[in-house]
Amino acid sequence: MKVGFIGLGAMGSAMASNLLKAGHSVTVWNRSPEATAPLASLGAKVASTPQRAAQGEALFSMLSNDQAVREVVLDSGLLEEMDKGTVHVNHATVSVALARELASAHAQRGLDYVAAPVFGRPDVAAAGRLNIVVAGKPAVLERVRPLLEAMGSAIWPMGEEAERANVVKIAGNFMLGAAIESMAEASALTRAHGVSAGDFLHVMTSTLFAAPPYQGYAKLIAEQRFKPAGFALPLGYKDINLALSAADATRVPLPFASVLRDSLLETLALGDEDVDWSALAMVAARRAGLKD
Amino acid sequence: MKVGFIGLGAMGSAMASNLLKAGHSVTVWNRSPEATAPLASLGAKVASTPQRAAQGEALFSMLSNDQAVREVVLDSGLLEEMDKGTVHVNHATVSVALARELASAHAQRGLDYVAAPVFGRPDVAAAGRLNIVVAGKPAVLERVRPLLEAMGSAIWPMGEEAERANVVKIAGNFMLGAAIESMAEASALTRAHGVSAGDFLHVMTSTLFAAPPYQGYAKLIAEQRFKPAGFALPLGYKDINLALSAADATRVPLPFASVLRDSLLETLALGDEDVDWSALAMVAARRAGLKD
Amino acid sequence: MKVGFIGLGAMGSAMASNLLKAGHSVTVWNRSPEATAPLASLGAKVASTPQRAAQGEALFSMLSNDQAVREVVLDSGLLEEMDKGTVHVNHATVSVALARELASAHAQRGLDYVAAPVFGRPDVAAAGRLNIVVAGKPAVLERVRPLLEAMGSAIWPMGEEAERANVVKIAGNFMLGAAIESMAEASALTRAHGVSAGDFLHVMTSTLFAAPPYQGYAKLIAEQRFKPAGFALPLGYKDINLALSAADATRVPLPFASVLRDSLLETLALGDEDVDWSALAMVAARRAGLKD
Amino acid sequence: MKVGFIGLGAMGSAMASNLLKAGHSVTVWNRSPEATAPLASLGAKVASTPQRAAQGEALFSMLSNDQAVREVVLDSGLLEEMDKGTVHVNHATVSVALARELASAHAQRGLDYVAAPVFGRPDVAAAGRLNIVVAGKPAVLERVRPLLEAMGSAIWPMGEEAERANVVKIAGNFMLGAAIESMAEASALTRAHGVSAGDFLHVMTSTLFAAPPYQGYAKLIAEQRFKPAGFALPLGYKDINLALSAADATRVPLPFASVLRDSLLETLALGDEDVDWSALAMVAARRAGLKD
DSSP states (O other), X not given: OEEEEEOOSHHHHXXXXXXXXXXXXXXXXXXXXXXXXXXXXXXXXXXXXXXXXXXXXXXXEOOSSHHHHIIIIISSSHHHHSOTTOXXXXXXXXXXXXXXXXXXXXXXXXXXXXXXXXXXXXXXXXXXOEEEEEBSOHHHHHHHHXXXXXXXXXXXXXXXXXXXXXXXXXXXXXXXXXXXXXXXXXXXXXXXXXXXXXXXXXXXXXXTTOSHHHHHHHHHHHHTOOOSOSSBHHHHHHHXXXXXXXXXXXXXXXXXXXXXXXXXXXXXXXXXXXXXXXXXXXXXXXXXXXXX | OEEEEEOOSHHXXXXXXXXXXXXXXXXXXXXXXGGGHHHHHTTOEEOSSHHHHOOSSEEEEOOSSHHHHIIIIISSSHHHHSOTTOEEEEOOOXXXXXXXXXXXXXXXXXXXXXXXXXXXXXXXXXXXXXXXEEBSOHHHHHHHHHHHHTTEEEEEEOOSSHHHHHHHHHHHHHHHHHHHHHHHHHHHHHHHTTOOHHHHHHHHHHTTTOSHHHHHHHHHHHTTOOOSOSSBHHHHHHHHHHHHHHHXXXXXXXXXXXXXXXXXXXXXXXXXXXXXXXXXXXXHHHHTTOOO | OEEEEEOOSHHHHHHHHHHHHTTOEEEEEOSSGGGGHHHHHTTOEEOSSHHHHOOSSEEEEOOSSHHHHIIIIISSSHHHHSOTTOEEEEOOOOOHHHHHHHHHHHHHTTOXXXXXXXXXXXXXXXXXXXXXXXXXXXXXXXXXXXXXXXXXXXXXXXXSSHHHHHHHHHHHHXXXXXXXXXXXXXXXXXXXXXXXXXXXXXXXHHTTTOSHHHHHHHHXXXXXXXXXXXXXXXXXXXXXXXXXXHHHHHTOOOHHHHHHHHHHHHHHHTTOTTSBGGGHHHHHHHHTTOOO | OEEEEEOOSHHXXXXXXXXXXXXXXXXXXXXXXXXXXXXXXXXXXXXXXXXXXXXXXXXXXXXXXXXXXXXXXXXXXXXXXXXXXXXXXXOOOOOXXXXXXXXXXXXXXXOOEEEOOEEOOXXXXXXXXXXXXXXXXXXXXXXXHHHHHHHEEEEEEOOSSHHHHHHHHHHHHHHHHHHHHHHHHHHHHHHHTTOOHHHHHHHHHHTTTOSHHHHHHHHHHHXXXXXXXXXXXXXXXXXXXXXXXXXXXXXXXXXXXXXHHHHHHHHHHTTOTTSBGGGHHHHHHHHTTOOO
């Protein structure tokens, strides 16, 4: 099929390349054009504006946050120039508020819209093994399903309203943050009793918590290796604030998210933004007066 | 080998029966004697006092909490009558403070002591697949290792000081509680946006959190099936207080544990103690004004 | 002196009337013109647009929140039409971010600006006994001091940067919220032990906490009289969010503010927005399973 | 009247001296006998055991904590030797659990008991201006009222059950801790925006919070003068734990107390126990990355 793809960070590039490998014709665009070269070498056409990429069966976008989506999708005039036959599949992790605004903006212009946030790091994206949470009209979802299947190992439909997919992504990221904080606090406790974070977390992630995210973050905490960041602290802070905003709009108290917010803020106040969000463990240890 | 086993609740009975199945000679005792019958039918000898069970290579004990351990092990005169060649292997989840007191009481009497708390529910114990966290002198551990291997699939040594094994158990249970609370809050958030707890938690526990404890508790939360309790709320509350006590003694702030304490207390204040501790989800939903 | 006053809610009307009583010539404007009549009867001139009120020595504004200030002051063209000799004195409780934006917008246009949030309810304003926290250039402050003294019993200068006055107001309101929550929790605790909120809070506010805000809110809590609202719950929630936003911008963890946010959200989730923010006590009691 | 007084720390000495000044005949006892000399010089008789002080109309005790009360009152045989006509007036801040145990121990022996915790520092005690919260039988209270009035400016009866007076004291101390934490967080927030703790807290404690405890602690926070301790951090930590224990027994979630517990624990983890509990402000500032 003929599709467009805008937003070629580590995630978007990996995803677009899987579309190419699956034999689709992909036109790509990125704000900084350097990122288009590797995809061009795989056969992608390069567009000079997002509008020119918005053609064919579907336009995929993988932009980094609310602001980027607002600028590229809503404020640029992109929707005005899109063909009514092109489905916009938005993979970005955006706020519930923007999810609603996007759904409404597409509907007003008679455009089909699918919210499709993903779980998975760039290596998972490269392997075509993302978990893609989707929301949109069932018939529209069916049209883009083969394309999504080129990028992900599982597609999780959550209903029609776009925000449903986005809130699942937001709530999932909150659960990840909570898992990290629980390891941070628990290992501060064992360290204070003479058991290293490595010994403790090895037991836990070999037994009850033998799941990849626990195992990955446990390794970083045990080794106190917070750089380079796999998932940078400011992004984690942004995600927890997305959860708190969604909670605010629907009046859902989230005491764990409030603790996470304060702990991430304290970690940020240490002055180093380039750390992984598992640096929460540094703060938990510091509060207990533990030396590195 | 010839061993004793005291404390025949669901866990202890399953563990003792695995010792019998492995060909060991087991003398059992339990406060309420009815629990001894099934083991007697498997070949166990039944002792009329804990002292009489304390003979042979090792005495295993699986008592329910600090108070039971204090009464049966420390206040009963049991240690005074134990043979110096018998190793006491204590499987109970006890406080760090009691762990120290027990280690000291055994040392004063020249008795060998192994702290050996376990991870796993009764079905796991019955299958002989417990994870057993141990602390004690290496030579002593080696002597009881074959016996432990009859009950568990993995033995996790944490060093010599007894409290090290106990703090790992306590910190692990805290992580379980945190995992439940994070699912409780996250699913309140998705429900407020139209995504059922079942749909949301199915995605999460099929992908990032594909670990048995998440899957088990997610099912209870999704079905709002909090009775009969797999792990009763007051036990969860006790365990979080063990974490807070250990944290108090070593001055480790644990903000997640504080939230858990308050949330469990709020769940208890609803008046029904017979619920599973995943009933934390009821409270998270109630706070958000969500109807069942 | 000749001055303007825009924003004639309960606070603004009381403040403007004190300017009139002090012999100043006041031109007033309000979005809904009904509010101007009582002031007109005291001798005020009524302007048909905010621009027409922006004349003379000073323009006072007492608008209800960020949005109202943005619309009336920034988006309306008001600043473009203001005379360079007129000082704008802004009494609104606004975010630190908007405080900065306002200071900058005035500076760019060569206009003098004083941030002047106030502590005090409408009855205090009517008595001319407000506490006015101010920030701005000393010489400018001196010019408007006689006018401020017609409205307040004390003027508290905090330096030049506008945001300094606003953060003091925000932090002060957070302290008020914390005082209420502490009474809410403490009286839930005494009630659970047989001491009524009234008996307990009477002791506390007659002794250690014999300060008017404690006494006023204690009375509401003791009588469970949360309507009509003296200070409506959504306004309290707004103010705590102003504290959290200011904390976010400067990376200051505020765990008490996080608890307040969640407790206010839980109170809002009960579904009744018309209650006073001391209804926090309802939620504290409900969590403990206390009946009304 | 003829009375006894045991426990002659700074508080007890000041209280006993007011009984002497009011013309009563006082027999005193203290664990370390040096403390008796100043009172002897005022006319007190010195007893060599607590039992010998327990005679006449009333025995007053002002011991430092649960452990001291348990040792001196319950475990020493004191109650067995007390005359049935002597009322025991216990001024100590004890746990609700011990309050119940004490009431029951006295009742079993037919002894009259009054729980009478006090609000006020040593200087207030010396001035005879304590606030004394009392619980006990009305007729018994009337008998000791003239004696209490020699020590306090107000007597606050809370009913018959001893624990009622103690829970009021505990809840009141929790409110003090919350007031300090709110100042600690609020002033960290203003400092991050350029307003010193001194400038901010001066406004607040001159206006809304013009109550002595706020003013006293604000001064310490503004000057970062945490030594010598007026009220030492470990005592504050003990008091918050008394609140949490009382809350545990009656199932009252206290999220502010949980935050206080963690913040006090973090302050203790800094390693210096000799600081005033207003050193909470150090931790709030440190979390925000603020330099001293």
